[in-house]
Amino acid sequence: MKNYLRFQSSAILLSPERDEDLYFIFNNGKIAVNKSKKIIKIPTRKDISEMGLNIKNPMYIGSFDNINCFGGTCENIPSGFKNLEAIGLRELSYLVEKELYLIAAKVFLLINWEKDHRYCGRCGSLMERKKNKNERALICPKCGFTTWPRTSPAIIVAVTKEDKLLLAHNKNFENGRYSVIAGFVEMGETFEQCVKREVFEETRIEIKNIKYFGNQPWPFPNSMMIGFTAEYLSGEIKEDGDEIVTAGWFRKEEICGKYNKSNSIGSQLIENFINTH
Ligand SMILES: [Zn+2]
Known part of the structure; x- marks a missing residue:
C-alpha cells in the first residue's frame, strides 16, 4: 500500500534498523552519494558499514517509503570506494527525486542547527538532545532551557x-x-x-x-x-x-x-x- 505521507518525520525509530536504511552523511556542506553511471543513490547502512565510515552524532530523521533515514557528519568522505562521491546539495537537487532531496536538505538544516546551538543561550552549559520523547529539541541539562529547530x-x-x-x-x-x-x-x-x-x-x-x-x-x-x-x-x-x-x-x-x-x-x-x- 502506498503511504499517504511518503516521508514520516520522527525523532524516534519507527521500525527496526535494516541494511537498506538510508544514511544522509555530510562533510563540509557536501553529501555522500553512490554514483554509478548516471544513477545517484543515497548510501545505505550496508554501504556505510562496509566502508567503515565513522559517523559523528548520527540522528534519526524519520522514514521514507518505510525505509529508515539517518543523518550525520563524518570527518572525510572517501571518494571512489563503492562509487562514493561527495556532491553539493544544489547538485543533488537535480539528480534525485524532490522528496529525497528535501530529506537531505532537512538533515543539512538539522546538522547546522545543532552546530549553532551547542551551548545554552541562557546559562552557557553544553546542550543535549532531548530524549524519551518524539520531539526534536535541544535541552540544557542545567537550567532546562529548550530550543527547537528554526527556519x-x-x-x-x-x-x-x-x-x-x-x-x-x-x-x-x-x-x-x-x-x-x-x-x-x-x-x-x-x-x-x-x-x-x-x-x-x-x-x-x-x-x-x-x-x-x-x-x-x-x-x-x-x-x-x-x-x-x-x-x-x-x-x-x-x-x-x-x-x-x-x-x-x-x-x-x-x-x-x-x-x-x-x-x-x-x-x-x-x-x-x-x-x-
Ligand atoms: Zn542553561
Missing part, C-alpha cells in the same frame, strides 16, 4: 508591469546576472508587508495585487523561500545603491541569458512570467 522565512517576488518583469542585479551576483526581488521577513511582519517593504526599499517601486506563488525550503543556510507575484502600482525605479546595483523592467525576449536557470523558486518565478506573457 528563517524570506520572500521572493516577481513584479510585473504590463508585459515587463522587474529584475535586479545584486552586488553579490555574477556580472550581467539578474533576479527577482528577495529578502528576509522581519520579526512581527506579515509576508505581504515584507513583499511591499523589500520591493520599495530596493527599487522605490510601489506594488499591488500580491498573490501567493509557492514555497521552497532553502538550506543555504537555513531559509524558507515564500514566493509571490505582484503588479506595479506606481513609482520610478531608484536602486538602493547598497545591495541592488541596477534594476529595470524587462520584456520576456530580453530576459534569456540574464538569469541563472535552475530549479530554485526564483528561476520558477521568472519562467512563469515568460510562459504567461
